[in-house]
Amino acid sequence: MSNHPDSVVRAHVEAHRSDFLDDLGEWLRIPSVSADPDRAGDVRRSAEWLAAALTATGFPVAEVWESDGLPAVFAEWPSGEPGAPTVLIYGHHDVQPAAVEDGWDTDPFEPAVRDGRMYARGAADDKGQVFFHTLGVRAHLAATGRTAPAVNLKLLIEGEEESGSPNFSALLRAHADRLACDAVIVSDTGMWAEDTPTVCTGMRGLTDCQIDLYGPGRDIHSGSFGGAVPNPATEAARLAAALHDDDRRVTVPGFYDGVVELTDRERELFAELPFDEAAWLRTAHSTAALGESGFTTLERVWARPTAEVNGIHGGYGGPGGKTIVPASAQLKLSFRLVAGQDAEKVQQAVRDWVAARLPAGIRHEIRFHGATRPCLTPLDHPALQSVVRAMGRAFGQEIRFTREGGSGPAADLQDVLGVPVLFLGISVPSDGWHSANEKVELDLLLKGAETAAHLWDDLARNWHPGAE
């Protein structure tokens, strides 16, 4: 056996594969469904199980943290090296609901290994991806001969992610001192495909609102009054329609202010991904693509800000017809944001735009439900380069780049802790997050452990955040 660190890491991982999968299986048996109040005890048991596993891994600190909701787990393993970077790993130990009746071939809380895959709720989202870090850090120690990791390692594994992380931001703020770090590594995302390892470089932000429009004091007869008074359903439609021009660009003045545009290099890299639009459309349950002119589908979902009508409701919706001018209408809009956009400025721009477009006789209320900021790591960021190199060593392949179109608690980490967020995920689209027969590819899971093992060493050698 070679003494090259890559070989040592691989050998360590292979040697502990069986124990690692047994342990993961034990954790997956705990049905930590955060959405089900009857499972609150299981979520707590899952947190306690993980804290014990992290202690067993060697973390000198491993604690269950209470929140106003379900508990999170915090662990810490100082490097002992002066000036070493501090990295916080983020993941979650709660899972989506699951029941055999939903179409599972086997019990979702009785892990089953078939064809190199482990089937269980949480196998990929997110217990598997949290747990590979325990194997990763042990492999890192084995390969470097260290007794503590080369970077200061922290973990924060929350218990309410699948319930919308309602207490996460407060938890971060309450413990900001102990969570202080130079970067966050989020292990709750995926790669492009089994044969195309990728690193995600950012997520879009989000802000959404409800607009209530009020016209006549009650539904009135369209024969007597229609065509002579403003109709709030028409005005809701006119707002929703006016959001986009014929090029499907968002028309709200100032909406694109500050947008960090894709670089030519990023567009090239996206274009090199083996994207099958027909297959993508099938996952979208759609028969045609449509979006902002001048951008590809991937660019649209990953790197462009959008305005979406999530709901529009006004007037009669029952069988047949009813000749009324309705009294009110409601519009639910969401805006995906990209790096450089300021959520508060976008909200104000939308407020101003709505107010300026409504005719006399239509009263309105607009309420934003908060905002999640976008995050984006430039391709040349040294910590991102470390992730790419570590992954390349584990996979033995060129690592490509993706982004996430969605929005998540990663942005809270970035905001509260004030540090860049990086992504290390090995799940693939076929893993079936939130669906029946969720699974994780065991080979990829172990490559995740290898990547982590390489990453701590690479970061310690090549990244000096204090010196930047």
Add this chain to the structure above:
Amino acid sequence: MSNHPDSVVRAHVEAHRSDFLDDLGEWLRIPSVSADPDRAGDVRRSAEWLAAALTATGFPVAEVWESDGLPAVFAEWPSGEPGAPTVLIYGHHDVQPAAVEDGWDTDPFEPAVRDGRMYARGAADDKGQVFFHTLGVRAHLAATGRTAPAVNLKLLIEGEEESGSPNFSALLRAHADRLACDAVIVSDTGMWAEDTPTVCTGMRGLTDCQIDLYGPGRDIHSGSFGGAVPNPATEAARLAAALHDDDRRVTVPGFYDGVVELTDRERELFAELPFDEAAWLRTAHSTAALGESGFTTLERVWARPTAEVNGIHGGYGGPGGKTIVPASAQLKLSFRLVAGQDAEKVQQAVRDWVAARLPAGIRHEIRFHGATRPCLTPLDHPALQSVVRAMGRAFGQEIRFTREGGSGPAADLQDVLGVPVLFLGISVPSDGWHSANEKVELDLLLKGAETAAHLWDDLARNWHPGAE
């Protein structure tokens, strides 16, 4: 007492006022609520009561006509004069539901006379306005010394008008022979105001449709797919918004084809009406007027075709937000039509317009719920001139012109019988149709009887439909 016919008519009406009101009160005590299946027996009793009253008035033929729903009443009194015009009076003997709990000061089915008004459900809509014809024809005979009316008089008083006249068109077709006439006089409308007697010269038509739009096969995540696939809620909004240009003119190509424009004289006459826009807005429960540029509010509701969004529904409508691209959306549109428009052509124009505007990836279905044609009598029509003269004699005032913005069974009469429809109504906006404390002004009711008395004589003298 003068022997001038106007004086004889007035004297006859005054002399029989008390008996007339007693009889009307008896009819109003029958709760002929067509919408309430438990009242079907009362609707039948109302029909039988009316047929008996018409027989007592002198009509040699008075029959209860069965339909697939609730019964109508038909009566006939031939003139005996060769070449006399034949007139069919239309009204209805069913009423809206009513209960003391809805805010009535007295029992809605126990008529109460206070301050020169009779309060009861159906007092104005429509029993009072049907019943003044019994007094009117007797006054006509008294004033002319005739034993039969100067015109061939027919009455058709339906029993399901307040339930949308579902069987009326079939009834007309089944009895078209016996209903044959030269004009229909509809007594189921109103006047401008107590001090401003008016004749209605037309009603708008109506056609309405439901448009279902289908996008993704299910609701999909707006983070993963939003901005890159077509959104049916957005497309529904874009359709609804595109219905009108910034001048609030309907944009559907061909929509205005054939529209009979208002003459300068009609616009002058409308403008002379004492219209109080602030008061009108209060009845519309609206705080501002809005409609097609270049037309007044009255012109918009009486004489202009419109497109109205009666309902728009798609996507999420619950509390908070939900970041989806919805699978479907629904639009309910209605179009008011004016004379000269062809409902079938309008429907086809809307179908073509919708199909041409939707992007790939949005499937749609459009379904029209039928059509009611517009009707309009030119100001110089000799029968309309007779109505105006007769009303002028009864009221001793200049008679002005209005139209109805709504749509009704009048159009069926026009279509099936192929004759012009005229309107003779004495109800006023304060009568509270379909509301609590419906009433009729007794002085106006008697002027309605006087008008009818003058009308039959005037028509026989001045209108020769066969010779036109």
